Amino acid sequence: MTQDIATPYITERALFAATSKSTISSSFPNYTDPMPPVYGQVLDAFTRCSHYHTDLDIVAIRFKCCNKYFPCYQCHDELRNHHTQRWTTSELEKDEPVILCGSCQQQLTFSQYIGGGSRCVYCDARFNPKCALHYDLYFDLCGPIGAAVEDCKEAVEESN
Secondary structure (H helix, E strand, C coil), X not given: CXXXXXXXXXXXXXXXXXXXXXXXXXXXXXXXXXXXXXXXXXCCCCCCECCCCXXXXXXXXXXXXXXXXXXXXXXHHHHCCCCCCCEEHHHHCCCCEEEEECXXXXXXXXXXXXXXXXXXXXXXXXXXXXXXXXXXXXXXXXXXXXXXXXXXXXXXXXXX
């Protein structure tokens, strides 16, 4: 079995956040301490990885199957010896965090994530809108949430 490896960048950033909590708490009232570790081929403190590393690739996804954050499905598959399990619509409606913003380290629910218009609802950092093209790898969507996701995908495809 492959050993879990969390990037040292995240550890250093979480340490900074813990020592600077009063500043962060005043800027981000919903700040959760400390930032959860992010696993995979992480390149920097913003959760970019060797597979996806543009300026906008600053999210990590909490994988249902192992309850750990990874920047992408490839990072997950490289470190895990199990198949990815997708979040169901009913699980996503429980409003548990499934996305991590690499800019402010805030955890977002799926509703917050898709409702932010490719921006973090806490710090306004821009996210890569093309991530919507991979939702089917992480989320088993149907109903109103699925319809909102399809709208996101259509907008991305039209912009290409």
